[in-house]
Amino acid sequence: MQYLKIKTLDGGEIQATKLILGASGLGRKARNLGNEFVFEMMDKYIEMGGNFFDTARFYDNGLAEQAVGDYIRARNLEGKVYVLTKGGFPDLDSENRMIRFRTTREAILGDFYTSYDRLGLKTIDVYMLHRDDKTLPVSYIMDTLDMIAKTGKVRAIGVSNWSMDRIREANAYAQSKGQAEISISEIQWAYAYTDFARRADATLSIMNPITEPALYQQYLETPIPVIAFTAQAKGLFSKLYSGEETWETLSPRRKMFDCPENRAKYAKILEYCEAHPGVTATMVANAYLTCNKVQCGVIFGTSNMDQLMDTMAGANFDLTPEEVEWLDDIKLDVPGIQLNY
Numbered sequence: 145m146q147y148l149k150i151k152t153l154d155g156g157e158i159q160a161t162k163l164i165l166g167a168s169g170l171g172r173k174a175r176n177l178g179n180e181f182v183f184e185m186m187d188k189y190i191e192m193g194g195n196f197f198d199t200a201r202f203y204d205n206g207l208a209e210q211a212v213g214d215y216i217r218a219r220n221l222e223g224k225v226y227v228l229t230k231g232g233f234p235d236l237d238s239e240n241r242m243i244r245f246r247t248t249r250e251a252i253l254g255d256f257y258t259s260y261d262r263l264g265l266k267t268i269d270v271y272m273l274h275r276d277d278k279t280l281p282v283s284y285i286m287d288t289l290d291m292i293a294k295t296g297k298v299r300a301i302g303v304s305n306w307s308m309d310r311i312r313e314a315n316a317y318a319q320s321k322g323q324a325e326i327s328i329s330e331i332q333w334a335y336a337y338t339d340f341a342r343r344a345d346a347t348l349s350i351m352n353p354i355t356e357p358a359l360y361q362q363y364l365e366t367p368i369p370v371i372a373f374t375a376q377a378k379g380l381f382s383k384l385y386s387g388e389e390t391w392e393t394l395s396p397r398r399k400m401f402d403c404p405e406n407r408a409k410y411a412k413i414l415e416y417c418e419a420h421p422g423v424t425a426t427m428v429a430n431a432y433l434t435c436n437k438v439q440c441g442v443i444f445g446t447s448n449m450d451q452l453m454d455t456m457a458g459a460n461f462d463l464t465p466e467e468v469e470w471l472d473d474i475k476l477d478v479p480g481i482q483l484n485y
Contacts (some may be wrong), residue, residue: 145193145459146434148369148441150270151327152299158269160196160226162434162441163459164371165189167199169445171207179214185452186215192456195225198443200274201259202233213263227263228270230304231255245277249288256292272302272330275347282314286323293324302328305349308362328369335432336377337405354472363438372433375442377401381413382454385425408474427458432471435463
């Protein structure tokens, strides 16, 4: 099992597993099916080596945080596992479209204390802002995050969907003031290619190392850990590999990932799995991130035990640096595939 090394506010270090259980959706399941249904999946995650939960005030209208906190208290795991939660998600309209940022000091502090109370833990291991409002100076936001840091109720500060330029500017400001710095970043990253236009959310930070290498290079130069969401491209490669879906029958939620780049990448995964019996597409896609030169943890969601075990089966599977480079080496002359770069 590989571990993320996250710098804490007191100069220490959190060592959290790189396979991170995403709690979005688990709160609704706990409400509808009962805590024990969700607790059994969390138990299996812990049993298979995991120790890191990702949640947010926004997820399941707060029920996700409630489920995580209830589980940790019920199993007496506080101090033995780690929790990351986020606040400051934008306001939505009746059709779930973002209509305004929520990054005022009052909104950020309100979200933080709401999350703290819902989790019911002595300390939040990592607290993040869910989005960046670039109309605000980083000084205003970092002053607010420093207020949270000074409560003594968090161990590390991070951001989600921030550009590296803003992170660098924010940390330079924090250093000049002796304030809490950003020590971890959550972005969208997967072995699968994500088309910005088809994703249709300008507030996201999306990393595509091959086609848009600038952001990847920035993370190499400013080595703070990354946590990747949508890291399995909504199950694209695993559904194809299991035969549950084909490129022609992809579900609507995965159809956005049907592009020449990903067809070529799936061919790479198939080639690797055929040469390494027992290795699955899920294992390769996750290890591409967890074994990358950029230190990265992978958030994965699950709706049942089989999905959880499919991911956690790769907890001790690693790729060599050469194998990661090989996966990135997508040929331009794959028969029947015209790449965009």
